[in-house]
Amino acid sequence: MLVGGEHVLVDPDLRRPYETDWTGAYKGRAAAVVRPGNTAEVAAIARLGMPLVPQGGNTGLVGGSVPDDTGTAVVLSTLRLRELGAVNTSSAQVTVGAGVTLGALQAHARASGLDVGVDLAARDSATIGGMVATNAGGTRVLRYGTMRHQLVGVEAVLASGEVISHLGGLEKDNTGYDLAGLLCGSEGTLAVITRVRIKLVPVYPHRVTALLAFEDLSSAVTGLARLRTVAGLDAAEYMVRRGIDLVRSTFGVPEPFRREHPAYLLVEASGAVDPTAELAAAISTLDVLDVAVASSAKDRERLWALRELHTEALTRAGPPHKYDVSVPLDRVAPFVAEVLEAVDSPSRTCHHFGHLGDGNVHLNVLGDLADELIFGIVNRYEGSISAEHGIGRLKQPWLHLSRSASELAVFASIKAALDPIGMLNPGVLLS
């Protein structure tokens, strides 16, 4: 037996949680669910040659970790690959199993005075393996980059069942193609990631948050260029009047300044020394309409609430259609203007906010779907139809808007090279 019997789930009731995605939009059917306990078991499963759907915490938003409805695929759950290696404080690195949740890794790293560079809301379910496979982003990309930038090594099982392992944690290592980087973001289509080596970041004792008001989004983009010199800048989130109005009317929170302003930038910095003076000095060179600086935890939370309540306010007003897109930073303002012009109508309202530091705009449409309209505009602005969520099954039909035919042909040739029979996550990412 490849895997202990209790870890091969064939009963429909036991299978179900693994067959349905987090959003509820994708319900598939698996031949079985297997939960291997180590890399050798993953390799043995791969050698069966059956279609495999690798699944971590199943928190994805694009249908990339559940099977289709043919019942032919095996869901390979990584949740038992829970090894937590010792934190190496010299190199600030750790090796963990693919099934370790972000929350568990954060707790493990913090016990050694370190932290994970990527953070996101699904931390208690999302697994590190899944986050690597989808190159997860989150709220601190501005400072630390996406998962690809935390990754210093990977162990994975190929479609052939062969294991590749490069977990030495060398930050300088020019010995051939960057396989770890290639698997990162490949959404389980090239290999099953079993272990990863992750670079950790310091935990900083000092933190400061500021809310800046601008006369328009374009001024906020210009302002951000100057704020980038603040070495400890962690986040730069933008909001606009329409969103603030919705949050205020939904939750009755107070207007942040005495006057209403058209656009807001929420910035946060942290450091081993207090970054308040440095941030204030950078802000003083900007053309802002109003500023609030918060150093206490309570004041900082109050400022963040404005941004974080957007999601809940939109859910109550909707549910909204969510579009996670990015465009070149200097085109964010005209892009958003064009989207609003095209999408807003008596039957539809478009809200937007986002991680301005990365050009990542979260469009939330209340009312009718606007896929074709929005992805078409993204395409004209040389943007990405998926900034952080990935392609999965959901966005596969639109991938040609962000990638040329030549690029798609290269994707297909790499896929064929690593997975000639197309057994890994069929139907996901590639057509």
Next chain:
Amino acid sequence: MLVGGEHVLVDPDLRRPYETDWTGAYKGRAAAVVRPGNTAEVAAIARLGMPLVPQGGNTGLVGGSVPDDTGTAVVLSTLRLRELGAVNTSSAQVTVGAGVTLGALQAHARASGLDVGVDLAARDSATIGGMVATNAGGTRVLRYGTMRHQLVGVEAVLASGEVISHLGGLEKDNTGYDLAGLLCGSEGTLAVITRVRIKLVPVYPHRVTALLAFEDLSSAVTGLARLRTVAGLDAAEYMVRRGIDLVRSTFGVPEPFRREHPAYLLVEASGAVDPTAELAAAISTLDVLDVAVASSAKDRERLWALRELHTEALTRAGPPHKYDVSVPLDRVAPFVAEVLEAVDSPSRTCHHFGHLGDGNVHLNVLGDLADELIFGIVNRYEGSISAEHGIGRLKQPWLHLSRSASELAVFASIKAALDPIGMLNPGVLLS
């Protein structure tokens, strides 16, 4: 005609500079040298199907940019791909041609108040295309990473002559495999890079340098773990007694402290605000034998001279055999001890120093070659036989010491997928 006649060099005298590598160790022969002026010309050359050796500034150290001696390959020089795009100050990015030198890009970026994250000594000859193709490192990897971490987009010509181009500069873009990252470090074996989009970094007005003395290398490694919390830390270079003695006896420079010490760490930090207090506070928590802190340019230069004179002192005493290796950071001290034990002999002396932040050790052997001995020890320490220089032709026979048979098989399958007839840089990186 594919390329203007004056840019097809067949005369042996004109070809010669392109056929000989910078070290003089590799002298090949090309059927011709072509110098295309744009991407379309590169594509037309690729469609001829002849063996192509892409070449930038020809400053590599591993024979990766010169042809073999069969006279069958065409050297494709990128030196005319010199486009310098406008610096986008909102996103801190720029698009440049592959043939732009690092020095030219630095000057271009600095005119907009920005800088390139990677710096290295060959800046006035090394091209950005070559630096991306070899994932160049240099002196600031600790803070900004290697070239792969500066790269936000690439345009390249495939073996088929097809062009892939993804230069929008989106920092969050999860739409398929990371082709830019894959080409980075592929040493010209998968495609010819024609243009790249590079992320720039701030220019900081304040800078501080400190020299710390430790009782051994292992204590320096431990100390560095604490210094990593200094957000503006740019460099952490180590030196040892033997190297300091050589520099002192060669150049007559004074001992840095009143007493001689076994090991030294040279650290530098920079920022929008003066990082001296933050660095001093971090140093005060360490177990150091002596400290010198320099904030003035002159004092900083004096400290750096100790490190930089190592190269020249070794050249005068040698020339040395140079080994650019890396090992996991917490194993640097035992690794070096074992190398010295094995290599030092009446006919051979091994010097070492390096970029400690990256685990990158530069071994310099005066006397007999020690390839097999050193690479064998690197292998046992799970290290890399090439930290930053790449594999090229020089280290190809040793690649199996850093990469498993399974990994090499994946490399070969990716190579076959993108370059089925093996026309791109044959003999380099892969056997």
